[in-house]
Amino acid sequence: MSEATDRPVDDDAWAKACAEDLEAEKARRRTQYGPPPGSAAEELRKLVDAVTDKVSSLGTPLFGATAQGTVRQIIKQAKSAVEPVIERNPDVFDHIAAAGSELLAAYRSAVEGQERRWTRGAEGSAPNGKKADDPTDPRDEGPAAGEHIDLD
Numbered sequence: 001m002s003e004a005t006d007r008p009v010d011d012d013a014w015a016k017a018c019a020e021d022l023e024a025e026k027a028r029r030r031t032q033y034g035p036p037p038g039s040a041a042e043e044l045r046k047l048v049d050a051v052t053d054k055v056s057s058l059g060t061p062l063f064g065a066t067a068q069g070t071v072r073q074i075i076k077q078a079k080s081a082v083e084p085v086i087e088r089n090p091d092v093f094d095h096i097a098a099a100g101s102e103l104l105a106a107y108r109s110a111v112e113g114q115e116r117r118w119t120r121g122a123e124g125s126a127p128n129g130k131k132a133d134d135p136t137d138p139r140d141e142g143p144a145a146g147e148h149i150d151l152d
Contacts, residue, residue: 024119039093039094040088040090040096040097041089041090041093041094042090042093044082044086044093045083045086047080048078048079048083051075052075052079055071055075056072056075125136129132
């Protein structure tokens with residue numbers, strides 16, 4: 001028998017090594033970038049708390065005693081209305097955050113496409129040498145409606 005066959009084989013050695021590497025990388029990132037953001041529900045809760053603290057601190061010089069009490073009451077009511085929704089539906093906020101990210105990506109894409117059309121050369125050619133009105137360009141949605149802007 002060889003020396004290698006005398007040792008017991010750990011079937012999960014690869015999985016353990018990967019898990020250790022992953023934990024080491026997470027620790028390195030926490031050290032470098034700080035703690036990762038929480039879920040969208042946790043972030044909303046932090047936002048509500050921060051707004052509550054900020055509005056409470058602004059109250060003294062700007063509002064009278066009656067107005068300050070009214071502001072505190074409104075904040076308390078808003079917070080008591082938001083908290084149960086966050087508790088019951090934390091996944092909803094993650095979906096809303098993901099949808100917002102997708103909408104932002106779509107907006108960026110639309111803006112970049114419009115900017116490409118605006119910055120095409122005076123001879124009607126794009127920077128890559130294609131003709132500006134080239135119908136085969138999949139990024140081109142056709143000519144944009146022109147609008148005169150008076151800069152004077």
